[in-house]
Amino acid sequence: MAENENPATAANSNAATETPLLSVKHLRKAYGDHEVLKDISFDVPRGKVFVLLGPSGSGKSTLIRCLNGLETIQGGTIEFKGRPVSGTEKEWRKLRTEIGMVFQSYDLFPNLTVAQNILLGPTKVQKRDKSEVEPQMDRLLADVQLSEYRNAYPRELSGGQKQRIAIVRALTMNPELMLFDEVTASLDPEMVREVLELMLRLAKEHMTMIVVTHEMEFARRVADTVLFLENGVILERQSGEDFFTHPATDRARSFLDSMSPITDDEEA
Amino acid sequence: MAENENPATAANSNAATETPLLSVKHLRKAYGDHEVLKDISFDVPRGKVFVLLGPSGSGKSTLIRCLNGLETIQGGTIEFKGRPVSGTEKEWRKLRTEIGMVFQSYDLFPNLTVAQNILLGPTKVQKRDKSEVEPQMDRLLADVQLSEYRNAYPRELSGGQKQRIAIVRALTMNPELMLFDEVTASLDPEMVREVLELMLRLAKEHMTMIVVTHEMEFARRVADTVLFLENGVILERQSGEDFFTHPATDRARSFLDSMSPITDDEEA
Amino acid sequence: MSWEVIQQSLPLFEKAFILTLRLSAIAVILATLLGLVVAIARDSRIPVVSQICATFEELLRNTPLLIQLFFLYYGLPSIGLKLSAETCAILGSSLLGAAYMSGAFRGGFGGIPKIQIESAKALGLSPLQMIRHVILPQGLVRSVPAMAANAIFLVKETSVFTVIAVPELTNTARDLIGMYYRTDEYLLVLVIAYAIILIPMSIILTLLERRVRRGTFGD
Amino acid sequence: MAPSAIDQALVLAAQPGWTVIFTGDNFTRLLGGLWTSVSVAGLALIFGIPLGVVLGALRIMHNPILRAVLRLYLEFFRIIPTLVILFLFYYILPREMGVQVDGETIAVVAFGLWVAAEISDVVRGALISVPKHQVDAGKALGMNGLQLLWYVRLPQSVNLMIPATINLAARVIMTTSLLLLISVIDVITVGQQIMEANRMSHPDSAFWVYGFVFLLYFIVCWPLARIAQALKKRAKERNNG
Amino acid sequence: ACGSSSSGSSDSSASSQQGQTVEQIKKAGKIRIATFGDLPPYGYVKNDGARAGYDVALGNKLAEDLGVKVDWVQVNADGRVDALKSDKVDLVLANFTVTDERKQVVDFASPYMKVSIGVVSPDSAKITDADQLKGKTLAVTKGTTAETYFTQNYPDVTLQKYDSKTQQFQAFKDGRVDALADDNTYLYAWAKENPGYTVGVKTLGEESTIAPAVKKGNADLLKWVNSEIKTLTDDGFFEQAYQTELAPSFTDDIKPEDVIITK
């Protein structure tokens, strides 16, 4: 995508020895007594796409929320661009301008138009000049074929359009990392595609992304690495291709089975 | 399934010249000025499975609701077992005990246990004896492997379990026709399968069914006939196999494309 | 029923009508402002502040305005605090109103989905920016229905001012009945006077509610 | 003959103002006055709630005339201040009916009709808040209107009705403070009698007596509000869970 | 236009009987009497809950002679007429001054007290003439003769109208008004209890009387009350009641003849 202005991504995407963009070490998260994430560690190099898979309740959303400071963590460290994050709200606020996040749904502000939604972060938080941000916004809107909705309110958009705007809103801040949490889960089937295509395009342009999804075909195509979570633990860590063709654990295999609801062999 | 006590189904399922179980002629439905269904006609023979496909807003739900008297129609006729339905609420109330319906979701009564949910219709509406209905319920619950949840409340069940109970609830009334409206649409992917399997089994036992679904693999396997709706009109009417392999219209073809969100050819 | 009696009483009722309107308007405005302050203070991180506000709210919401007025008007002078009848009326109804309005605001702001706040955070908005761009506009809109109901409630409660000799509508009607014993006529004027204030008010507020909601959430 | 006010005053003057509440039978008299208020409220609720439930159920029916009439009934009670309604009944009811009616009875009737109006709206609101698909599911089982009401709508909406009803009960109790104005010996009237009987010995009794009555109302109404709040929260959680 | 129509207002007893007859009251075993609850020494409630005062003594005496018990209904000044009109009481004994307006709506029996409007004020700013009240505020109770009198004769005086005696005296003591106008009979008593205040204007307007009232058209009860009052006057009941109920509350300069109707 035209707007990915981070000079590092494309060039460095193959250099595995580089400092990873994001590095998570021994991360622990509990709600009260309930340990939801236990000793999670992984590194995300620049320009790579990580897909988080796992059954419902395994902790995928929680993990992705921890990476944006929306949850406080009980142990371990998170390093972003080589610098450890101390975890104060103020620091996170700064970092969140470099980490874009898109949620399952409903996250556009209903009281603002599409343009106001998109401009809010860049102008108010990043204090960039409106005249500089607007052309960028217009290019991105054109990219996703939603230019005509510039002044529409979110309620006038379909679910798929809303999610594409949410992605544009995050991209306009020029993030170095994008987090996606089941962004197509509450969409009608026909709208899933337009959102996934946009994400595929971002991946091709070497945006670094961490993605939670239930769309297996998409996951297979987009994932550089798959992390398979269960019960707050990373059970498998494989390249995308390997995970889908020969998962290492039984648990992952039966998970993959369950995700393709009706296969061609008869059941009864 | 053991409980399908309708003697006609299996024997007659191949006799196309028989009176159809359900016959819809020139049906029209409008909300105010907005014509949602225009001149819909089709016959459903006993023991056959019809699948309604079509984009969102094409009128699938509306059609299926008309067939159960949940919407009043503005024109055309509906015949059930050869007798025209005049459309009074009282007549529909009677017919609804012969036509089972399962909705997208949440349609168990949250204040009643599983058993109470299932017994309500047979005992209070059909006025059947509890001692007669209970063994039937128990057999059906055993069939769907949910016997142990007999006294559970809906909130204690997963989405997939709830939908299976909803189907059992409808079956316990000994319906001759079953209507399904996207019964898996709001389920987590892992639960879709258990519900679809149950429906496949019903089809095999020659239950007459009309099914709206977004699960294409399932539709392909279960459909005797596919009706493809667009804008309130039946655009295509084909055998299941034919529809999926060579749809006649461009519109159906592009619909089928859109339903397999990400295919293996690259896009950009 | 005598038209003449009604006509003769109209100048007095007109005065009372204007007074009722004036006191209602002041009470609603003060209650709204004070209610917002209380609602915000109840969310305060300083426990003493939020507890004082909670106590204030609970005390006033769960006691009748009439006894609050008696206490302010007749009780307080015993300890050396003398406020005029109108001051007591305004004070009493705007404090009571504030307690109700605070509830309306808290309900409205509490109804904002968590995801809205999280996506504001995800954009890096500071708490103040979040309040300015996300929480206030959405919360206020959600508070409008309850605020409208409270406003109507407050206008109706001005009838209780009669007990501390404020010559508003109810007081005037009772006074005339006591002097001239033309009960039917004065009651009729009284009911009509309230209808003239409250029917348009209720219609306008319902329209406003709908408009504001549609303007923000489109439903 | 009873001792005059002066005699009493000489005995009592030495004591602080709040003691008037506990002088003689005053405390029990105050409670008795409160009981009058609470029992008027209670009777109004007993009479108004069932009527309101019936009216509320009627209001979800399709008959437009019935709905308009019931809506008008509700709006009348919404628009006119309760105090004025009380006066209307107080002045007009006994005359029109040609029978002797005391203030308490009038208050019970006036408050009861008011309660019925409010409850009808609570019930209507709760009934239509039952999701449409639940009603459809009931219809799909062949239920008739009454069965739908009984098996589907009511059980799924009582959770919402109960807190609103308790809140209304508290409001009715608070509104009984107006009984003072129609010659019912309620708690405030008793308070004023006490202040008058002790006006020489305790000129500051107003502060204490009104303060005490204020407290009495709070003690009755606050727990009701808390219960309603707790039930509401529970209903909400149950709906989500 | 047909000759002789008796237009006498209170004597048109030929018309239909209104309210309960003496017979009906006796049968019911109780008479319902409206009185004040906050006006010592005329009608008030003691700390033990018992009613007392001059009006109450009269009521008790009437009931005793009827052989029934009393159901006291406490009213405020502005509720007295309606209590009768709407049949809530049989008799009003609440310092009810006889006026022409009131005669239109209730029937008065023979008077048992003399009264006139008085004005009480603090010694520090004593009012000795009603004209001094111009531009000042004056407390009255709603539905009293004082209210009507000042409304009609002194429109320049700002009236603060209270619901009950308690409230008007309280407001006066709290210094919310410059003076208070009411029946001089209460003011004498009140001024004695409250040093620092004087009834500077003792009589204003015409002297009037206080009488029991019954529902308009209740000729039967009216007749009985009239004869009863005559008997009681002859027996010296009122003088005796004056001594026990009123005298202790009055200053020495008030004579029985100022208040009660003798002979």
Ligand SMILES: Nc1ncnc2c1ncn2[C@@H]1O[C@H](COP(=O)(O)OP(=O)(O)OP(=O)(O)O)[C@@H](O)[C@H]1O
């Ligand atoms: N705010 C919270 N308080 C307590 N427990 C929570 C909270 N949020 C999540 N959990 C628990 O944490 C666990 C992980 O939840 P999480 O939402 O991360 O799962 P997930 O993998 O995203 O599931 P899904 O696929 O259903 O979205 C679950 O057991 C959940 O019940």
Ligand SMILES: Nc1ncnc2c1ncn2[C@@H]1O[C@H](COP(=O)(O)OP(=O)(O)OP(=O)(O)O)[C@@H](O)[C@H]1O
């Ligand atoms: N109650 C209603 N009032 C007015 N219009 C309605 C109503 N219900 C449905 N419609 C309209 O009727 C049309 C058909 O709706 P319907 O729900 O039948 O579509 P559908 O094919 O089931 O779509 P989906 O796949 O999204 O469920 C749509 O345009 C919809 O907006």
Ligand SMILES: [Mg+2]
């Ligand atoms: Mg999740």
Ligand SMILES: [Mg+2]
């Ligand atoms: Mg549908």
